[in-house]
Amino acid sequence: MSRYLDPQFWKDLGLTVLDKLVEWATSPQFYAQVAAILVAIVISWFAARSLKRRVPLFNTAPEPGVQWYRVRQVVFAASDLLFAGLVYILLGVAVEVVNAAVGADWLVRLARGVSVVFLLYSAIERFITNPLLKKAAIWFGIPVATLQVFGWLDATIAFLDSLSIEAGNIRISLYFLIKALIAGGFFFWLGRISNTTGQKAIRSQESIDKPTQELIAKLFQIALFGALFVMLLQVLGLDLTALAIFGGALGVGLGFGLQQIASNFISGMILLVERSIHIGNFIELEDGRSGVLKELNMRSATLETFDGKEIMVPNEKFITNTFVNWTRDDPRQRYEVEFSVAYDTDIEKVPDLIVEAVSKHPKVLNEPEMPDCELRGFGDSSINFAVEFWIEGIDDGRNRISSDVLFIIWRTLKANGIAIPFPQREVRLVGNTLPIPEVRLQEMAKAESRKKDKRDK
Secondary structure, three states, rough: OOOOHHHHHHHHHHHHHHHHHHHHHHHHHHHHHHHHHHHHHHHHHHHHHHHHHOHHHHHHHOOOOOOOOHHHHHOOOOOHHHHHHHHHHHHHHHHHHHHHOOOOOOHHHHHHHHHHHHHHHHHHHHHHOOOOHHHHHHHHHHHHHHHHHHHOOHHHHHHHOOOOOOOEEEEEHHHHHHHHHHHHHHHHHHHHHHHHHHHHHHHOOOOOHHHHHHHHHHHHHHHHHHHHHHHHHHHHOOOOHHHHHHHHHHHHHHOOOHHHHHHHHHHHHHHHHHOOOOOOOOOEEEOOOOEEEEEEOOOOOEEEEEOOOEEEEEHHHHHHHOOOOOOOOOOOOEEEEEEEEEOOOOOOOOHHHHHHHOOOOOEOOOOOOOEEEEEEOOOOOOOEEEEEEEEEEOHHHOOOHHHHHHHHHHHHHHOOOOOOOOOOOOOOOOOOOOHHHHHHHHHHHHHHHHHHHHHHO
């Protein structure tokens, strides 16, 4: 069993440290070092305060556009570190002074180590703005720096490495797990930042069409995370030959439980290469759901509907199922709106009136065809027409044109005295010319007469 797991070891160590502290606290060298530390702190405080008041670089934020703006901005931000930095410098001087005066400097060196930690914490608070990175630096960076300053880092690593679990040739220690957690978190953060920056840079290249941008972006993402994975294995000290075993296991997994994931991944690459769908296309699925293609990821695509919902569609669906791409090559679409007029209308003038009015709408196109008004049939109560027109995009969402066209038709017909009919019915009674009330009275009289005859019998 490791000595670090022996309670007696910790008991003896505690007694030794306690005896040493009592010996130090009762010695004249102790009080001389305490005085040197206090003097260094007081001088540092007054000096930092004076520099902030008298030096413009420290007390005035630079205006954007001035000469050496970036440098002056860093200097101004570093003004918050003046006190911590001066304490560290003066404690270094105090080490030499007390060592020459009383022959002991251990307490001043300890205080100087604490000042390093304080300086590091101040720098983190002042210069690191990302919340996740700031927490990582405070909870991992400062403890490691503290152990390094006081010379306890190697001993701590040895202790953590001794707490391990072994199974055959595999040995996993607490130190390995902590190192994997820190390194994995760092590489994940680095990969996410690098991927976001790279994706923006690739998609900002206007000389490259959208499908090629998406293809390059996905290849960049795969290469980036693959490289970071290899770097993580190197940092953890794992043999890269293990990748061959991992690759074989992955192949077996793909053949059984991960075949759908592999199928969606490969389907996504095929979609990017053959360019059957682009970001911004309006897609209608086989089940009737539709939306604008917002994202095309490695596993699935995201369709955004006009009512704000997002539909996650596996990439395989675009390869194996039928779908309608409304705006793949030509975003122009043709729509029609139906309306009716009364039978007493001069229908010869209706098409010209409607075409002229609809053509004035700013979003109605004249190419590939002008708006066209057609006679569709004769109904029970009306004569039915339909107007066809071309627009850029889909007639829904923010680009809802049919409603505008209906308003135009209504105003045009009303302005020209043309009525929009409503269903009317004419009811006639055949076989009896008497009014309904008199017929009813006669029937009641006959019924009463029959009842009376029955009573008499």
